[in-house]
Amino acid sequence: MLEAMIEILLKTVVILALPLGALPLIIHVERRGAAFMQRRLGPNRVGPFGILQPLADVAKFMFKEEVHPTHVRPFFYTAAPMIALVVAILPLACIPVAAPFEAFGRTIFPEVFRSDMGIFFAFAASALGSYGILLAGWASNNKYSMLGALRACAQMVSYELSLSTSVVAMIFLYGTNDIHVMIAAQTGYWFGFLPKWGVFLQPVAAMLFLVGIFAESNRLPFDLAEGESEIVAGYHLEYSSMKFALFFMAEYIHMIALSALFIIMFFGGYSLLPGMELIVERAPILLAVLQVTSLIIKIGCMIWFFVWVRWTLPRFRYDKLMDLGWERLLPLGIANLIVTVLIVYFRNQ
Amino acid sequence: MEFASFIVFFIIACTLSAVLLGISSLLGQKRKIVREMDIYESGVNPVGSATRQYDIKFYLTAILFLLFDVEIVFLLPWALAYKESSNHDFMLAGFIFFMVIMLVGYIFVINSKALKWEK
């Protein structure tokens, strides 16, 4: 009993500490990346290469004055950032960072919430993500906030549909909803060099999912919720100091969690990167460590992709955005699903 | 067991966000300036209340999302059952019927221009 409790606590702490610890780094990468793409210097004063800048920012957030406007609805105003952060963290519980391994005389599943429906729960938790935003917009009692929240919410739900169709297609293709089985199906190589990743089987589904992640986490080119030229800052307009920081953290953690799901379905999750098998052959004991490293490298690439897109593409217009979601991506997702099913059916004949 | 781990995770996540908020309200500077507490409306005096009626399109989007989401979520058991089913033809026929009905609904939605934002 005690052992089990310790195991749960350890897992929880590790799974929470990894993304939260990486957050300052990601923010720094984002700012330096922006500077790199715009040919300017970016933050480079605090520490070597400005690496301590995010920590300084955190300290600043903590010592900032808490502006608590008079016209807000106090309870929900305080609760909204907390709900946003907690809901963003929840999907992380279902994501395994390595294959189950033997240690201390027992099998350890390296995920907090072990269930064969894990992937459903992860999506369900990320579907709750709009509550924090909607609540913030309503509690702020401000027209800009309200409009931003409504926009964000409508956009998130619209793109969730096409995202779900791509998930259905992948689950149909793998014939399982167990994340470990899904990843096991993606280990190995075709023709000796091409990794058996889902993205090569289902490029359309991968594209839909990728667009869905951008829309769900409100990142450019889909950050209509905080389009500063139209509605100033959207749903977090009335927020300051740590409350604002919590929204910021929630956005990044949501991004990390959705990227991890994307990688699980399309890039082999924690399966080893090409070339790492050589190391494992020499030292099998390193398997779990290398798996975690592969996952982190893959997520890092995704994050860099997010930054890259953010500073490359301009923002959409709102009607174009909704048209894209409902009139392009959703039929594309449905067509992709039908074609997949027909191909699988006729191949089995 | 899994239930307990989920609860522990949830509680730790809640505590984390509460602690972060608590730290800031403890350490933060405290001033009381009335202008600062006012509603933000680009520096001009606020006009009307924020809880006015917004566009019906937002609402229609949500309602159509609900109905399509139900359909897509119930495709998931189908996708999982297909591989284990003995009668693939039957399953495929069911899927085609399902999809045809869904597409009829979808075409109705697009045709009615209920989700067209520009007038």
Next chain:
Amino acid sequence: MAADIFLTILTVVFALMVVFSKKTVVSAFALLMTLLSLAMIFFQLGTVFLSAVQVLINAGAIAILFVFVMMLINLEQFPNNREKSKVKLVISTFTMLVVLGVFALVINNNIETLSVVNLTDNSMKALFDKLFNAYFLPFEMATVLLLAAIVACIVITTHEKHENEEELQILKTEEKL
């Protein structure tokens, strides 16, 4: 056992908040919490798939719809001091207690048979087998129901346009006459 009682208390508290809170938005969020704790109960009872679907559909979509509507309809413009009919409250509470009493009586008399677990195969596979064999037709018909709901919602909410067209047509015919 402790988890049972904890979840029951949680659900009861949120359900009471749904009915007895003054603000409708608070009720809606209490409903969301009730649905989530029901999902936890489903999970604890071993019906994992239903629990996931409960979170995805009931908590993720239905509750968001309520919140949306509440924000679209300007609830604060309504005066809050509507007369509360005491008689209605008393009668409805009485009805509720009677119905609850009947239920409790029935449950109490059969509690031994009811609390026996006879479910041998609780896997998703068995559930889906049944769904796609015995319940295939109802499952397809549910899609038709959803189609009907989609059509109905669009027609109801965009009704005003049609009305104007009708009026226009009436005007036109009047002009012709």
Next chain:
Amino acid sequence: MSIYYYLAAFLFCLGLLGTIFKKDLISMLLCLELMMGGVALLFILFSKSTGFLDAQLMVIFTMIISACEVAIGLSLIIALYRKKQTIYTDDIKIITE
């Protein structure tokens, strides 16, 4: 597990109470949702005690029906609000125009 039977009955009755005495239509719909929740819980409990999986399938159909009910109910409320600017049952005395 037996405590859940009482919980399901309680949820159903509470929803019934709310549906009767609430004054605005949205709250009434919320209470209907509560009743649906109680019914779903009862179905799952019956499936556990009788050993039939059919009851669990009924939960799926309950969810589909409650989704349709909520969607149509809320669109009716919206339509009503646009026409009469009210969502209170007291203000709605006549059905026709």
